[in-house]
Amino acid sequence: MITVEKLTKVYGNGDSAVTVLDNLDFSVQQAEIFAVVGPSGAGKSTLAQCVNLLERPTSGSVIVNGENLSQLTEAQLRAARRRIGTVFQSDGLFSRRTAAENISLPLDYLGVTRADAKKRVGELLERVGLSSHAKHYPHQLSGGQRQRVGIARALALKPTVLLADEATSGLDPASTASITALLKELRTDLGLSILFITHEMETVLQVADSVARLDNGHIVESGRVVDLLRDASSPLGRDLNPAKPALPAAPDETTWFVSYTSAHVPSDWVTRLGEALSSPVSLLGASIETIEGAVVGHAQVGLRAANAEAVIRQAQKLGLDARPAAAHDLASTTVAAPAGQKEPVA
Template identity: 70%
Template structure:
């Protein structure tokens, strides 16, 4: 279990002062994989360096299993670092050491006996599936294999926390999937808390239990992955969904963005919705998948000539959260909760969006 409390990091003083991390708060529970996503420059690498104690935070605490590590002296810090294993971007292997010697590095620093070291390195390489590559140098290994060596090295001192700093960035999709699967296995076997820092949304979908989005040093949104994906109004949830182009709707359609809100959405909900509203439903885009054992889905649908309130209510009864994405001008009269973010749609429909937003906002104010 690792808790980050009111963590801030600033560089420089006076006019040149820049706040890189501003009052971050989050916990990674034992056995949890917590992903932090964000664009470059959001402060992800600074966060990583504060968590593995390479940088001292300006204020705030890093608490591992109840012990506050941010108050320690330089010497105590060196020992405390051993409780957090770090997997680095582009593996960070020593080019002149074999895979086995790279894994042994933290054990060398600690000064364990040769026999003990040999045994532990054997276990670790076996654990990451590289037992037969022990004598290979990094340049003789593939990117995925090198990162496995990096993982084995991070685990050498039996840490309870694993920090993955862009560990899969730069790997091909197959290697990324394999590394992610390995991390999940290790989490289950060793009861690790894993803080997974990345800019790759796809990888987050594969690996995370919870996600936080870091932007300009702030956590702008966070929550469990499934909750975020089910929430049609979550910006982070939307960013995590595979975004593909949506087929253009007919001019008279209202376009809805629908998310699976309940765990038991019936698979034939489109048919049920069409029957209830007595109109044809056009499916413009959809994706349904299983994430962490829960069904998560979203769809973009077009409905012609129905009062948006009725649509919203009918979708709610089916266990779906709905957001009116945009409406063709002809039917734009009703009041709905519409955060009119224009997704990729037909150009004509997109042009109409601005009008719709204005209308809806005005009407909502009247209602309020």
């Protein structure tokens, strides 16, 4: 597992100092995929570099499987990094090496025998679904296939932790779906702790168990993905599953925004709500889906009922949060954070 405690990274000194990461605390449990999201300049790339100690934190700790990496010597750190697999946005493959030869690089560097390396590479190619592409060069592979080779190479030394830094950025939707499915499979089969850094909210829904938002070097919100989606007051939950355009309500109706807050919302809640209010309910739009077996989502409905308290009360009985659309829109308005300096370019 990964534990980050009071992690701070400052570039420069005195008046020119820039604090990129400020007292970050979070943990990634065994067999958990923990996503970190945030805008450009939020500190995501620096966080990735600090987790594998390519950048030394100014203060704080990075603990992997009980070992405090920030206290190790350079020689000890080189050994510890072998237990951390890293997948970058760029696949980083060598163009003159085949897929198999690229995967074998970490093994060759450590002097693993040719027979053992060949066996391990074969296992990894099968694991990522590319056994028939072993002799293909990078230019003969699709973007998704090259990223699979990069993942296989990251697994070559049997790490316990996988760091994925924008691993799906730039891929088409089908390739992104295949990579996220592979990461979830690896998490389950190998018990990997995966730190998944991305700016793609939609990808978080596909892959993550938990998520944190990083903004101006601070974690401003975090939690289990399903819990955030079921919290009507969560800005991160709303950003993960934003409301889509809906039909307009009839002239005699008021538009309400209804969101799932429980695991026990009945599938016929529209009918039940109308019966409880003795007033028809018009479904104007909805976004409802299943994530890891949990039903989450929201809908916009048109109501003729004038008693707002009754609407809220009856919705709660059904495991729903209901509020007039105008109030929801106001809560969803993003307030710009104070302007901060951008993350230094490495």
